[in-house]
Amino acid sequence: MDRILEILSSIRADIDFEKEEKLIDDGILDSFDIVSIVAELCAEYDVTITVDMLEPENFNSAAAMLALVESILDED
Numbered sequence: 705m706d707r708i709l710e711i712l713s714s715i716r717a718d719i720d721f722e723k724e725e726k727l728i729d730d731g732i733l734d735s736f737d738i739v740s741i742v743a744e745l746c747a748e749y750d751v752t753i754t755v756d757m758l759e760p761e762n763f764n765s766a767a768a769m770l771a772l773v774e775s776i777l778d779e780d
Contacts, residue, residue: 708770711744721766728760738763745769751776 712721716737719727727733733741741763742753751773762772 705766705770707748708745708766708773711748712741712766712769715740715744725765725767728764733763741769745773749773749777 709721712719716733719732721727724730724732728738738758742758745751746753753772753776757772757776762768
């Protein structure tokens with residue numbers, strides 16, 4: 705989780721990613737933020753996040769993003 709939090713903070717240092725649980729639902733992250741996050745997660749964890757994975761529930765919190773990455777890694 706620490707690495708995910710580092711990645712997210714490097715993209716948006718103004719957000720407390722440890723506490724926020726509605727990043728998408730509350731409009732805290734915009735589409736550019738999501739594109740940046742996806743690119744960083746793909747590079748860091750050597751995964752592919754497909755278009756069908758770009759659901760709000762996968763990006764509403766740091767925990768959700770970690771779960772997404774872990775589920776992709778488990779598939780391999």
